[in-house]
Amino acid sequence: MPHLTSDAPSPRTRVNRYRWLAHYDRDTIYAILDAMPVAHVAYVHAGNPIVTPTLQWREGDRIYWHGAAHGRMMQATDGAEVCLTVSILDGLVLARAAYNFNINHRSVMVFGKPEPVLDATEKTRLLKRFVDGYVPGQWEKLRPVTEQEIAATAILSLPLTEASAKLRAGPPEDNEDDYGFPAWAGVLPIRLTVGTPEPDPRNLPGVSEPASLAAFTIG
Amino acid sequence: MPHLTSDAPSPRTRVNRYRWLAHYDRDTIYAILDAMPVAHVAYVHAGNPIVTPTLQWREGDRIYWHGAAHGRMMQATDGAEVCLTVSILDGLVLARAAYNFNINHRSVMVFGKPEPVLDATEKTRLLKRFVDGYVPGQWEKLRPVTEQEIAATAILSLPLTEASAKLRAGPPEDNEDDYGFPAWAGVLPIRLTVGTPEPDPRNLPGVSEPASLAAFTIG
Numbered sequence: 001m002p003h004l005t006s007d008a009p010s011p012r013t014r015v016n017r018y019r020w021l022a023h024y025d026r027d028t029i030y031a032i033l034d035a036m037p038v039a040h041v042a043y044v045h046a047g048n049p050i051v052t053p054t055l056q057w058r059e060g061d062r063i064y065w066h067g068a069a070h071g072r073m074m075q076a077t078d079g080a081e082v083c084l085t086v087s088i089l090d091g092l093v094l095a096r097a098a099y100n101f102n103i104n105h106r107s108v109m110v111f112g113k114p115e116p117v118l119d120a121t122e123k124t125r126l127l128k129r130f131v132d133g134y135v136p137g138q139w140e141k142l143r144p145v146t147e148q149e150i151a152a153t154a155i156l157s158l159p160l161t162e163a164s165a166k167l168r169a170g171p172p173e174d175n176e177d178d179y180g181f182p183a184w185a186g187v188l189p190i191r192l193t194v195g196t197p198e199p200d201p202r203n204l205p206g207v208s209e210p211a212s213l214a215a216f217t218i219g
Numbered sequence: 220m221p222h223l224t225s226d227a228p229s230p231r232t233r234v235n236r237y238r239w240l241a242h243y244d245r246d247t248i249y250a251i252l253d254a255m256p257v258a259h260v261a262y263v264h265a266g267n268p269i270v271t272p273t274l275q276w277r278e279g280d281r282i283y284w285h286g287a288a289h290g291r292m293m294q295a296t297d298g299a300e301v302c303l304t305v306s307i308l309d310g311l312v313l314a315r316a317a318y319n320f321n322i323n324h325r326s327v328m329v330f331g332k333p334e335p336v337l338d339a340t341e342k343t344r345l346l347k348r349f350v351d352g353y354v355p356g357q358w359e360k361l362r363p364v365t366e367q368e369i370a371a372t373a374i375l376s377l378p379l380t381e382a383s384a385k386l387r388a389g390p391p392e393d394n395e396d397d398y399g400f401p402a403w404a405g406v407l408p409i410r411l412t413v414g415t416p417e418p419d420p421r422n423l424p425g426v427s428e429p430a431s432l433a434a435f436t437i438g
Contacts, residue, residue, distance in 0.1 A: 012267070038306065038308055038322075040259040040261075040270050040272075040304060040306070041270075042259075042261035042268040042269060042270035042302075043268050044263055044266075044267075044268050047263075047300075048231070048263075048300045048302070048330070049261040049262050049263050049268050049270075049300060049301060049302045050261060050302045051259050051260075051261035051268075051270045051302050051303075051304045051328075052304070053259075053304060053306040053324070053326055055322065081266075081267045081268060082268060083261075083267070083268045083269045083270050084270075085259060085270045085271070085272060087257065087259070087272040089257055089411070089437075091414075092353055092435075094353075094354065094357070094429075095361075096361060096362050097361055097362045097364070097368075098346055098347075098350050098358060098361050098364050098368075099364065099365075099368040099371075099372070101349075101350055101353075103257075103274065105272070107272055109269075109270075109271075111267070127317055128317075130320075131317050131320060134311055134313075135313065138313070139317060141402050141403070142314075142315060142316055142317050142400075142402050143315050143316045143397050143400040143402065145316070145317050145318065146318075149316075149317075149318040152318075153318070171417070171419045171420065171421070172419055178362050179421050180423070181361075181362040182423050182425070182426050183360050183361050183362065183426060184360070184418065184422060184426045184427060184428050184429060185418075185419040185421070185422055186416050186417050186418040186419045186422070186428070187416070187417045187419075188413060188414070188416050188417075188432060188435060189413070189414035189415070189416075189417060190411055190412070190413055190414070190437060191411070191412060191414065192308070192409055192410070192411055192412075193409070193410055193411075193412045194407060194408070194409055195310075195407070195408035195409070195410065196408070197405050197406070197407050198390070198405050198406045198407075198408065199403070199404075199405040200390045200391055200404040200405045200406075201390065202390070202398050202404070203403060203404055203405065204399070204401050206401070207401050207402065207403045208403060209403050209405070210313075210403060213407060216311075216407060218308075218409060
Protein backbone atom coordinates (compact mmCIF):
# COMPACT_ATOMS: atom_id res chain seq x y z
CA MET A 1 0.00 0.00 0.00
CA PRO A 2 1.70 3.26 -1.09
CA HIS A 3 2.03 6.20 1.25
CA LEU A 4 3.24 9.76 0.94
CA THR A 5 6.50 10.74 2.54
CA SER A 6 7.01 14.35 1.56
CA ASP A 7 8.35 15.01 5.04
CA ALA A 8 10.73 12.49 6.56
CA PRO A 9 9.78 10.90 9.90
CA SER A 10 11.98 11.30 12.96
CA PRO A 11 12.96 8.18 14.93
CA ARG A 12 10.05 8.92 17.30
CA THR A 13 7.41 9.56 14.70
CA ARG A 14 8.42 6.72 12.40
CA VAL A 15 5.55 4.26 12.63
CA ASN A 16 6.94 0.80 13.28
CA ARG A 17 3.86 -1.40 13.48
CA TYR A 18 1.59 -1.45 10.41
CA ARG A 19 3.94 1.03 8.75
CA TRP A 20 1.93 0.89 5.52
CA LEU A 21 -0.74 2.93 7.37
CA ALA A 22 1.69 5.78 8.06
CA HIS A 23 1.68 9.22 6.47
CA TYR A 24 4.03 12.09 7.13
CA ASP A 25 2.78 14.72 4.68
CA ARG A 26 1.32 17.99 5.92
CA ASP A 27 -2.00 17.79 4.06
CA THR A 28 -2.92 14.50 5.71
CA ILE A 29 -1.83 15.68 9.15
CA TYR A 30 -3.64 19.03 8.79
CA ALA A 31 -6.89 17.38 7.65
CA ILE A 32 -7.04 15.11 10.71
CA LEU A 33 -6.18 17.90 13.17
CA ASP A 34 -8.79 20.18 11.56
CA ALA A 35 -11.49 17.49 11.72
CA MET A 36 -11.11 16.69 15.42
CA PRO A 37 -10.53 19.31 18.14
CA VAL A 38 -10.24 16.77 20.96
CA ALA A 39 -6.60 15.91 21.64
CA HIS A 40 -5.00 13.74 24.31
CA VAL A 41 -1.85 15.34 25.72
CA ALA A 42 0.61 13.04 27.49
CA TYR A 43 3.29 14.33 29.79
CA VAL A 44 5.46 13.15 32.64
CA HIS A 45 4.56 14.45 36.08
CA ALA A 46 6.64 13.43 39.11
CA GLY A 47 8.06 10.60 37.00
CA ASN A 48 4.70 9.18 35.98
CA PRO A 49 2.82 9.47 32.69
CA ILE A 50 -0.44 11.41 32.61
CA VAL A 51 -2.74 11.87 29.63
CA THR A 52 -5.36 14.60 29.64
CA PRO A 53 -8.02 15.33 27.02
CA THR A 54 -8.07 18.92 25.82
CA LEU A 55 -9.13 20.93 22.76
CA GLN A 56 -6.52 21.76 20.13
CA TRP A 57 -6.66 24.09 17.19
CA ARG A 58 -4.27 24.60 14.31
CA GLU A 59 -2.95 27.72 12.68
CA GLY A 60 -0.51 27.13 9.85
CA ASP A 61 2.13 24.69 10.93
CA ARG A 62 1.45 24.97 14.67
CA ILE A 63 -1.12 23.56 17.03
CA TYR A 64 -2.38 25.32 20.12
CA TRP A 65 -4.26 24.36 23.25
CA HIS A 66 -5.28 26.33 26.30
CA GLY A 67 -6.16 25.75 29.92
CA ALA A 68 -6.20 27.20 33.39
CA ALA A 69 -2.88 28.97 33.95
CA HIS A 70 -2.60 27.39 37.39
CA GLY A 71 -3.72 23.92 36.31
CA ARG A 72 -1.48 20.86 36.56
CA MET A 73 -1.59 20.12 32.85
CA MET A 74 -0.57 23.56 31.62
CA GLN A 75 2.15 23.93 34.24
CA ALA A 76 3.59 20.45 33.74
CA THR A 77 3.66 20.66 29.93
CA ASP A 78 5.16 24.14 29.55
CA GLY A 79 8.60 23.47 28.10
CA ALA A 80 8.57 19.74 28.90
CA GLU A 81 8.37 16.92 26.38
CA VAL A 82 4.82 16.01 25.43
CA CYS A 83 3.12 13.69 23.03
CA LEU A 84 -0.17 14.99 21.67
CA THR A 85 -2.47 12.53 19.92
CA VAL A 86 -5.66 13.23 17.98
CA SER A 87 -7.70 10.22 16.95
CA ILE A 88 -10.93 9.69 15.05
CA LEU A 89 -12.79 6.39 15.09
CA ASP A 90 -14.31 5.66 11.68
CA GLY A 91 -15.61 2.14 12.06
CA LEU A 92 -15.33 -1.41 13.28
CA VAL A 93 -13.70 -3.79 10.84
CA LEU A 94 -15.08 -7.29 11.27
CA ALA A 95 -12.86 -9.86 9.62
CA ARG A 96 -13.21 -13.62 9.16
CA ALA A 97 -10.56 -14.22 11.82
CA ALA A 98 -10.54 -12.60 15.27
CA TYR A 99 -6.86 -11.84 14.71
CA ASN A 100 -7.79 -9.47 11.86
CA PHE A 101 -10.49 -7.61 13.79
CA ASN A 102 -9.59 -3.97 13.39
CA ILE A 103 -10.85 -0.41 13.47
CA ASN A 104 -10.94 2.15 10.72
CA HIS A 105 -9.44 5.30 12.13
CA ARG A 106 -7.42 8.42 11.50
CA SER A 107 -4.88 9.62 14.02
CA VAL A 108 -2.05 12.10 14.40
CA MET A 109 0.79 12.01 16.90
CA VAL A 110 2.89 15.12 17.59
CA PHE A 111 6.02 15.27 19.73
CA GLY A 112 7.85 18.26 21.11
CA LYS A 113 8.32 20.76 23.91
CA PRO A 114 5.38 23.19 24.01
CA GLU A 115 6.10 26.89 24.08
CA PRO A 116 3.85 29.28 25.99
CA VAL A 117 2.19 32.24 24.33
CA LEU A 118 2.84 35.09 26.77
CA ASP A 119 1.80 38.27 24.96
CA ALA A 120 -1.76 39.27 25.97
CA THR A 121 -2.62 40.66 22.51
CA GLU A 122 -1.49 37.48 20.81
CA LYS A 123 -3.32 35.35 23.40
CA THR A 124 -6.50 37.32 22.73
CA ARG A 125 -6.09 36.89 18.98
CA LEU A 126 -5.59 33.14 19.42
CA LEU A 127 -8.60 32.73 21.71
CA LYS A 128 -10.73 34.57 19.13
CA ARG A 129 -9.42 32.13 16.54
CA PHE A 130 -10.30 29.24 18.90
CA VAL A 131 -13.90 30.37 19.46
CA ASP A 132 -14.49 31.46 15.86
CA GLY A 133 -13.08 28.13 14.71
CA TYR A 134 -16.25 26.52 16.11
CA VAL A 135 -18.74 29.28 15.34
CA PRO A 136 -17.42 31.86 12.87
CA GLY A 137 -18.20 35.41 13.99
CA GLN A 138 -19.10 34.34 17.54
CA TRP A 139 -16.28 36.16 19.35
CA GLU A 140 -17.60 39.61 18.47
CA LYS A 141 -21.03 38.73 19.85
CA LEU A 142 -19.78 37.67 23.27
CA ARG A 143 -19.32 39.65 26.44
CA PRO A 144 -15.85 41.12 25.82
CA VAL A 145 -12.96 39.21 27.36
CA THR A 146 -11.26 40.79 30.36
CA GLU A 147 -7.57 41.23 31.12
CA GLN A 148 -7.99 38.96 34.13
CA GLU A 149 -9.48 36.20 31.97
CA ILE A 150 -6.60 36.43 29.51
CA ALA A 151 -4.11 36.30 32.38
CA ALA A 152 -5.85 33.28 33.91
CA THR A 153 -5.68 31.41 30.58
CA ALA A 154 -2.45 29.74 29.52
CA ILE A 155 -1.90 28.91 25.85
CA LEU A 156 0.70 26.43 24.71
CA SER A 157 1.79 25.66 21.18
CA LEU A 158 3.79 23.06 19.30
CA PRO A 159 5.19 23.24 15.79
CA LEU A 160 4.18 20.31 13.60
CA THR A 161 7.79 19.46 12.87
CA GLU A 162 7.74 16.06 14.54
CA ALA A 163 4.36 14.65 13.56
CA SER A 164 2.96 11.58 11.89
CA ALA A 165 -0.46 10.36 10.83
CA LYS A 166 -1.90 6.88 10.71
CA LEU A 167 -4.98 5.97 8.71
CA ARG A 168 -6.92 2.82 8.10
CA ALA A 169 -9.94 2.72 5.82
CA GLY A 170 -11.73 0.18 3.70
CA PRO A 171 -12.79 -3.44 4.03
CA PRO A 172 -11.23 -6.12 6.25
CA GLU A 173 -7.91 -7.61 5.29
CA ASP A 174 -7.96 -11.32 5.98
CA ASN A 175 -5.27 -13.88 5.34
CA GLU A 176 -5.74 -15.06 1.76
CA ASP A 177 -6.59 -18.58 3.00
CA ASP A 178 -9.41 -17.23 5.17
CA TYR A 179 -11.47 -15.69 2.36
CA GLY A 180 -12.98 -19.12 1.79
CA PHE A 181 -14.26 -19.28 5.37
CA PRO A 182 -18.02 -18.67 5.47
CA ALA A 183 -18.12 -15.88 8.08
CA TRP A 184 -19.67 -12.49 7.36
CA ALA A 185 -17.04 -9.77 7.13
CA GLY A 186 -17.44 -6.06 6.66
CA VAL A 187 -17.26 -2.62 8.16
CA LEU A 188 -19.62 -1.01 10.64
CA PRO A 189 -19.16 2.73 10.01
CA ILE A 190 -19.06 5.06 13.01
CA ARG A 191 -19.17 8.82 12.83
CA LEU A 192 -19.68 11.87 14.98
CA THR A 193 -22.92 13.69 14.36
CA VAL A 194 -24.10 17.09 15.51
CA GLY A 195 -27.58 17.40 16.97
CA THR A 196 -30.05 20.24 17.15
CA PRO A 197 -28.79 23.20 19.22
CA GLU A 198 -30.27 23.34 22.73
CA PRO A 199 -30.75 27.00 23.69
CA ASP A 200 -29.90 27.93 27.28
CA PRO A 201 -33.20 28.36 29.16
CA ARG A 202 -31.78 31.62 30.46
CA ASN A 203 -31.27 33.19 27.01
CA LEU A 204 -32.69 36.72 26.83
CA PRO A 205 -35.81 37.16 24.70
CA GLY A 206 -34.88 38.07 21.15
CA VAL A 207 -31.32 36.68 21.04
CA SER A 208 -30.99 34.56 17.95
CA GLU A 209 -29.03 31.40 17.34
CA PRO A 210 -25.82 32.07 15.37
CA ALA A 211 -26.48 31.19 11.72
CA SER A 212 -23.01 29.65 11.45
CA LEU A 213 -23.92 27.03 14.05
CA ALA A 214 -25.72 25.04 11.39
CA ALA A 215 -22.49 24.64 9.43
CA PHE A 216 -20.56 23.08 12.30
CA THR A 217 -19.18 19.63 11.57
CA ILE A 218 -16.79 17.39 13.45
CA GLY A 219 -14.88 14.24 12.60
CA MET B 220 -22.93 20.46 42.87
CA PRO B 221 -22.91 17.15 44.80
CA HIS B 222 -20.83 14.20 43.71
CA LEU B 223 -20.54 10.60 44.81
CA THR B 224 -17.47 9.52 46.68
CA SER B 225 -18.15 5.91 47.58
CA ASP B 226 -14.51 5.20 46.76
CA ALA B 227 -11.88 7.63 47.96
CA PRO B 228 -9.57 9.21 45.37
CA SER B 229 -5.81 8.71 45.56
CA PRO B 230 -3.54 11.78 45.38
CA ARG B 231 -3.13 11.12 41.63
CA THR B 232 -6.78 10.56 40.80
CA ARG B 233 -8.09 13.42 42.92
CA VAL B 234 -9.39 15.95 40.45
CA ASN B 235 -7.99 19.36 41.31
CA ARG B 236 -9.45 21.65 38.64
CA TYR B 237 -13.24 21.78 38.41
CA ARG B 238 -13.44 19.27 41.25
CA TRP B 239 -17.24 19.50 41.30
CA LEU B 240 -17.17 17.50 38.05
CA ALA B 241 -15.34 14.59 39.67
CA HIS B 242 -16.78 11.16 40.46
CA TYR B 243 -15.03 8.23 42.04
CA ASP B 244 -17.82 5.67 42.28
CA ARG B 245 -17.67 2.43 40.34
CA ASP B 246 -21.03 2.74 38.57
CA THR B 247 -20.05 6.03 36.94
CA ILE B 248 -16.60 4.76 35.97
CA TYR B 249 -17.98 1.46 34.60
CA ALA B 250 -20.65 3.21 32.51
CA ILE B 251 -18.10 5.44 30.76
CA LEU B 252 -15.66 2.59 30.10
CA ASP B 253 -18.47 0.41 28.76
CA ALA B 254 -19.73 3.17 26.44
CA MET B 255 -16.39 3.90 24.76
CA PRO B 256 -13.88 1.23 23.72
CA VAL B 257 -11.29 3.73 22.48
CA ALA B 258 -8.71 4.48 25.18
CA HIS B 259 -5.55 6.56 25.09
CA VAL B 260 -2.70 4.87 26.96
CA ALA B 261 0.19 7.07 28.08
CA TYR B 262 3.54 5.68 29.07
CA VAL B 263 7.13 6.76 29.36
CA HIS B 264 9.51 5.44 26.71
CA ALA B 265 13.20 6.37 26.83
CA GLY B 266 12.28 9.18 29.21
CA ASN B 267 9.63 10.69 26.96
CA PRO B 268 5.84 10.51 27.16
CA ILE B 269 3.95 8.65 24.44
CA VAL B 270 0.20 8.30 24.13
CA THR B 271 -1.30 5.63 21.88
CA PRO B 272 -4.95 5.03 21.07
CA THR B 273 -6.08 1.45 21.63
CA LEU B 274 -9.28 -0.50 22.37
CA GLN B 275 -10.09 -1.35 25.97
CA TRP B 276 -12.70 -3.63 27.43
CA ARG B 277 -13.83 -4.16 31.00
CA GLU B 278 -14.58 -7.30 32.94
CA GLY B 279 -15.60 -6.74 36.54
CA ASP B 280 -13.20 -4.37 38.22
CA ARG B 281 -10.44 -4.67 35.59
CA ILE B 282 -9.82 -3.23 32.17
CA TYR B 283 -7.95 -5.00 29.41
CA TRP B 284 -6.31 -4.06 26.14
CA HIS B 285 -4.37 -6.03 23.60
CA GLY B 286 -1.79 -5.48 20.91
CA ALA B 287 1.06 -6.98 18.98
CA ALA B 288 3.28 -8.85 21.44
CA HIS B 289 6.38 -7.33 19.83
CA GLY B 290 4.97 -3.82 19.51
CA ARG B 291 6.45 -0.81 21.31
CA MET B 292 3.30 -0.02 23.25
CA MET B 293 2.72 -3.47 24.70
CA GLN B 294 6.38 -3.95 25.57
CA ALA B 295 6.84 -0.50 27.11
CA THR B 296 3.68 -0.66 29.22
CA ASP B 297 4.08 -4.18 30.63
CA GLY B 298 4.76 -3.57 34.33
CA ALA B 299 5.50 0.15 33.91
CA GLU B 300 3.37 3.02 35.16
CA VAL B 301 0.67 4.03 32.70
CA CYS B 302 -2.22 6.43 32.60
CA LEU B 303 -5.18 5.22 30.56
CA THR B 304 -7.83 7.76 29.62
CA VAL B 305 -11.20 7.18 28.00
CA SER B 306 -13.10 10.25 26.89
CA ILE B 307 -16.43 10.89 25.22
CA LEU B 308 -17.34 14.25 23.67
CA ASP B 309 -21.01 15.06 24.27
CA GLY B 310 -21.30 18.61 23.02
CA LEU B 311 -20.04 22.14 22.64
CA VAL B 312 -21.13 24.51 25.38
CA LEU B 313 -21.44 28.04 24.03
CA ALA B 314 -21.54 30.58 26.84
CA ARG B 315 -22.04 34.35 26.86
CA ALA B 316 -18.35 34.85 27.62
CA ALA B 317 -15.49 33.17 25.76
CA TYR B 318 -13.97 32.32 29.14
CA ASN B 319 -16.92 30.02 29.88
CA PHE B 320 -16.82 28.21 26.53
CA ASN B 321 -16.75 24.54 27.44
CA ILE B 322 -17.46 21.03 26.28
CA ASN B 323 -19.89 18.50 27.66
CA HIS B 324 -17.97 15.29 28.13
CA ARG B 325 -17.48 12.13 30.12
CA SER B 326 -14.01 10.82 30.86
CA VAL B 327 -12.23 8.26 32.99
CA MET B 328 -8.58 8.24 34.02
CA VAL B 329 -6.94 5.08 35.36
CA PHE B 330 -3.45 4.83 36.82
CA GLY B 331 -1.37 1.75 37.56
CA LYS B 332 1.15 -0.80 36.39
CA PRO B 333 -0.43 -3.15 33.85
CA GLU B 334 -0.06 -6.87 34.36
CA PRO B 335 0.25 -9.22 31.40
CA VAL B 336 -2.13 -12.12 30.88
CA LEU B 337 0.18 -15.02 30.06
CA ASP B 338 -1.98 -18.14 30.12
CA ALA B 339 -3.09 -19.06 26.58
CA THR B 340 -6.49 -20.37 27.71
CA GLU B 341 -7.22 -17.18 29.63
CA LYS B 342 -5.98 -15.06 26.71
CA THR B 343 -8.33 -16.94 24.38
CA ARG B 344 -11.24 -16.44 26.78
CA LEU B 345 -10.50 -12.72 27.01
CA LEU B 346 -10.20 -12.26 23.24
CA LYS B 347 -13.56 -14.01 22.82
CA ARG B 348 -14.96 -11.57 25.36
CA PHE B 349 -13.37 -8.69 23.39
CA VAL B 350 -14.91 -9.73 20.04
CA ASP B 351 -18.27 -10.75 21.49
CA GLY B 352 -18.37 -7.43 23.33
CA TYR B 353 -18.87 -5.77 19.94
CA VAL B 354 -20.96 -8.46 18.23
CA PRO B 355 -22.38 -11.04 20.64
CA GLY B 356 -21.95 -14.58 19.34
CA GLN B 357 -19.43 -13.56 16.67
CA TRP B 358 -16.43 -15.47 18.04
CA GLU B 359 -17.99 -18.88 17.36
CA LYS B 360 -18.69 -17.93 13.75
CA LEU B 361 -15.09 -16.94 12.94
CA ARG B 362 -12.24 -19.00 11.58
CA PRO B 363 -10.90 -20.54 14.82
CA VAL B 364 -8.01 -18.72 16.42
CA THR B 365 -4.60 -20.41 16.20
CA GLU B 366 -1.97 -20.95 18.89
CA GLN B 367 0.38 -18.71 16.93
CA GLU B 368 -2.16 -15.88 16.90
CA ILE B 369 -2.68 -16.16 20.64
CA ALA B 370 1.10 -16.13 21.17
CA ALA B 371 1.51 -13.08 18.91
CA THR B 372 -1.13 -11.17 20.89
CA ALA B 373 -0.22 -9.56 24.19
CA ILE B 374 -2.97 -8.70 26.65
CA LEU B 375 -2.46 -6.26 29.51
CA SER B 376 -4.81 -5.47 32.35
CA LEU B 377 -5.23 -2.90 35.07
CA PRO B 378 -7.42 -3.08 38.15
CA LEU B 379 -9.73 -0.10 38.53
CA THR B 380 -8.36 0.67 41.97
CA GLU B 381 -6.90 4.05 41.05
CA ALA B 382 -9.51 5.56 38.78
CA SER B 383 -11.60 8.69 38.55
CA ALA B 384 -14.30 10.01 36.28
CA LYS B 385 -15.09 13.54 35.18
CA LEU B 386 -18.42 14.56 33.71
CA ARG B 387 -19.91 17.76 32.45
CA ALA B 388 -23.46 17.95 31.16
CA GLY B 389 -26.15 20.57 30.85
CA PRO B 390 -26.36 24.22 29.83
CA PRO B 391 -23.59 26.84 29.97
CA GLU B 392 -22.55 28.25 33.31
CA ASP B 393 -21.91 31.95 32.94
CA ASN B 394 -20.92 34.43 35.59
CA GLU B 395 -24.16 35.69 37.17
CA ASP B 396 -23.48 39.20 35.82
CA ASP B 397 -23.23 37.90 32.27
CA TYR B 398 -26.75 36.46 32.05
CA GLY B 399 -27.95 39.95 31.13
CA PHE B 400 -25.64 40.08 28.11
CA PRO B 401 -27.62 39.57 24.87
CA ALA B 402 -25.55 36.76 23.33
CA TRP B 403 -27.08 33.41 22.37
CA ALA B 404 -25.91 30.64 24.67
CA GLY B 405 -26.62 26.94 24.54
CA VAL B 406 -25.35 23.47 23.82
CA LEU B 407 -24.58 21.88 20.48
CA PRO B 408 -24.96 18.15 21.14
CA ILE B 409 -22.44 15.77 19.57
CA ARG B 410 -22.75 12.01 19.51
CA LEU B 411 -21.29 8.95 17.87
CA THR B 412 -23.64 7.22 15.48
CA VAL B 413 -23.40 3.86 13.80
CA GLY B 414 -24.05 3.61 10.08
CA THR B 415 -25.33 0.82 7.87
CA PRO B 416 -22.99 -2.19 7.77
CA GLU B 417 -20.86 -2.35 4.62
CA PRO B 418 -20.40 -6.01 3.65
CA ASP B 419 -16.95 -7.02 2.40
CA PRO B 420 -17.17 -7.39 -1.41
CA ARG B 421 -15.38 -10.73 -0.96
CA ASN B 422 -18.04 -12.24 1.33
CA LEU B 423 -19.06 -15.72 0.19
CA PRO B 424 -22.55 -16.04 -1.27
CA GLY B 425 -25.07 -16.91 1.41
CA VAL B 426 -23.17 -15.62 4.47
CA SER B 427 -25.52 -13.48 6.47
CA GLU B 428 -24.89 -10.35 8.48
CA PRO B 429 -24.83 -11.09 12.25
CA ALA B 430 -28.23 -10.14 13.66
CA SER B 431 -26.54 -8.69 16.76
CA LEU B 432 -24.79 -6.07 14.62
CA ALA B 433 -27.96 -3.99 14.58
CA ALA B 434 -27.83 -3.65 18.35
CA PHE B 435 -24.33 -2.17 18.43
CA THR B 436 -24.10 1.24 20.04
CA ILE B 437 -21.16 3.39 21.06
CA GLY B 438 -20.73 6.51 23.16
